[in-house]
Structures are given as structure tokens and as C-alpha cells.
């Protein structure tokens with residue numbers, strides 16, 4: 324049995340859609356109480372645990388770093404310890420925001436980490452705690468997650484297009500939009516090998532091809548047939564509480580080498596998301 328932390332989030336929804344998993348929502352396991360999360364693992368007959376819950380409000384985390392750090396670092400570290408004690412694998416998701424965004428080369432898994440914001444620091448602390456727990460684990464660093472559920476850039480753009488015919492969007496941050504469905508499929512595919520000791524550790528899994536947020540917005544409006552004029556602006560002209568990395572390109576070689584898994588094409592994923600949203604209307 325695969326035990327999932329998170330029930331309503333983007334990746335959690337896709338895990339439940341793709342497999343028979345037991346998903347624990349906030350009511351059943353609150354990550355602000357790490358010991359209770361570890362107890363839920365000990366009380367279960369899980370053969371694998373996937374943590375799909377996190378504090379993901381990047382700007383709000385600047386004011387709530389302590390809470391973000393409990394949820395994104397203490398909770399998954401404690402979960403990983405419980406999994407290690409039980410001898411089962413722990414799968415977790417991290418972010419491009421552990422990097423400082425310098426340069427324009429794709430980030431390798433062992434490149435220097437230097438988060439620019441509180442969310443990134445909390446996620447990095449989670450990676451480190453999981454690695455120190457001593458069990459079998461995989462951490463998938465991903466970026467710019469999108470789906471038909473929850474909050475994400477696709478849904479924000481579609482919402483704005485209902486009231487705006489022109490938008491200015493940052494064009495000097497480059498990365499890979501990643502469909503939550505592809506992240507879920509990858510986690511489910513690597514769970515058994517990770518448990519068997521084949522592979523493990525850090526992986527990068529970000530969508531291809533790389534784009535700016537502005538070009539991503541343009542593709543969303545093109546596929547959704549929305550008539551919105553998009554103008555590129557510099558990140559410094561779109562002030563937000565949290566600084567964001569300029570270069571979020573993730574090099575996914577290690578996942579291909581260990582499992583034959585390629586970076587997903589987000590344009591195909593976007594088409595599926597739009598048809599899901601259309602079907603739900």
C-alpha cells in the first residue's frame with residue numbers, strides 16, 4: 324500500500340487519479356505536527372510513502388518562514404526517519420527554487436544550492452533532513468507545476484483572461500513547466516525500484532522545452548483560444564515579496580540514466596489540462 328501525505332494538492336490529486344493509494348489530508352495528518360505524521364506512518368501498513376504535501380505559497384513564506392520550515396523540512400525529515408525505521412522507501416518532491424538562478428546552464432543534481440527566498444530555504448532544509456534520515460529515498464526536484472487542480476500559473480492566466488485583454492508577464496525567468504500528472508506517474512514508476520535499492524537520492528524532473536513565463540503565458544492563450552496581448556517585462560519590474568531565480572532549467576539526465584524516464588513535454592500536458600478544465604465546466 325502506498326501512503327500519500329496530501330489530498331487536495333496538484334500532485335496529490337494526480338496520484339489518487341492514477342493509482343490506488345491511501346491519501347491523508349490535513350485533517351488526518353497535519354504537517355505542522357511532524358510527530359503525528361511519523362505516527363501515521365508507524366500505524367500504517369504502508370510499503371512506500373510519498374509526501375505530496377507542502378507549504379507552497381512562495382510570497383507568504385517570507386512572513387511565515389518558521390511555519391514553512393516545519394511543514395517543508397521538519398515534517399518530511401521526521402517522515403523519512405519513520406520510513407527508515409520501517410524499512411520502506413520515502414519519495415518526496417523539491418524545487419528549482421533551491422538554486423539561485425545564476426547563469427543559463429541547466430542545473431545538475433549536485434550543483435551548488437543557494438536559495439533566494441524563504442520557501443527555497445525551507446525546501447532545501449527538507450532535502451537535507453531526508454538525506455540524513457538514513458533510509459531509502461528519492462527526491463524529485465521539479466519546477467513550475469501545473470494541472471487542472473489547485474492554484475497554478477495556467478489557472479491564473481485563464482482567470483485573468485476573463486477580465487483583461489492585455490497582460491505584462493516576466494520574460495527573464497526561464498524554466499520548465501511541469502504537469503503534475505507526469506510528476507505523479509514518475510513517482511509511481513520509481514517507487515518499487517527505489518524500495519529495492521535501485522537508484523535513489525536526488526533527481527531533477529522539469530518539463531521541456533524551456534520557456535520564459537511570458538512565452539508560457541502565450542502558449543496557454545494560444546491553446547485556450549484566448550485573445551490576450553502579452554508584453555514581456557523584466558523580473559525587477561514585477562516586484563514581489565520573494566525573489567525568484569532567473570534560471571530554473573533542470574537537467575534531467577540522472578532520471579534517464581537510472582530509469583529511462585525523459586523530461587515531459589509540457590505542451591502536451593497543457594493540452595490535457597485544458598481539456599480537463601473544459602470537461603469540468
Ligand SMILES: NC(=O)C1=CN([C@@H]2O[C@H](COP(=O)(O)OP(=O)(O)OC[C@H]3O[C@@H](n4cnc5c(N)ncnc54)[C@H](OP(=O)(O)O)[C@@H]3O)[C@@H](O)[C@H]2O)C=CC1
Nearest residue numbers: 331332333334349353354355376377379416465467468473
Ligand atoms: N507548485 C509548484 O509550482 C511546485 C511545487 N513543488 C513541490 O511539489 C510538491 C507538490 O506541490 P503541489 O502539488 O503544487 O502543491 P499544492 O500547493 O497544490 O498543494 C499543497 C498540498 O499540501 C497540503 N498542505 C499544506 N500545508 C499542510 C499542512 N500543514 N498539513 C497537511 N497538508 C498540508 C495542502 O493541503 P490543503 O489543501 O489542506 O491546504 C495541499 O494538499 C511540493 O513539495 C512542492 O514544494 C516543486 C516545484 C514547483
Ligand SMILES: Cc1cn([C@H]2C[C@H](O)[C@@H](COP(=O)(O)OP(=O)(O)O[C@H]3O[C@@H](C)C(=O)[C@@H](O)[C@H]3O)O2)c(=O)[nH]c1=O
Nearest residue numbers: 379381418419420465466467468476491492493536561
Ligand atoms: C500573475 C502574474 C505573474 N507574473 C510572474 C510572477 C512570477 O515571476 C511568475 C510566476 O508566478 P507564480 O506566482 O506562479 O510563481 P511561483 O508561485 O513563484 O511559482 C513557483 O512555485 C513554487 C511552489 C515552486 O516550487 C516553483 O517551481 C514555481 O512554480 O509569473 C507576471 O509577470 N505577471 C502576472 O500577471
Ligand SMILES: [Mg+2]
Nearest residue numbers: 379380381475
Ligand atoms: Mg504560486
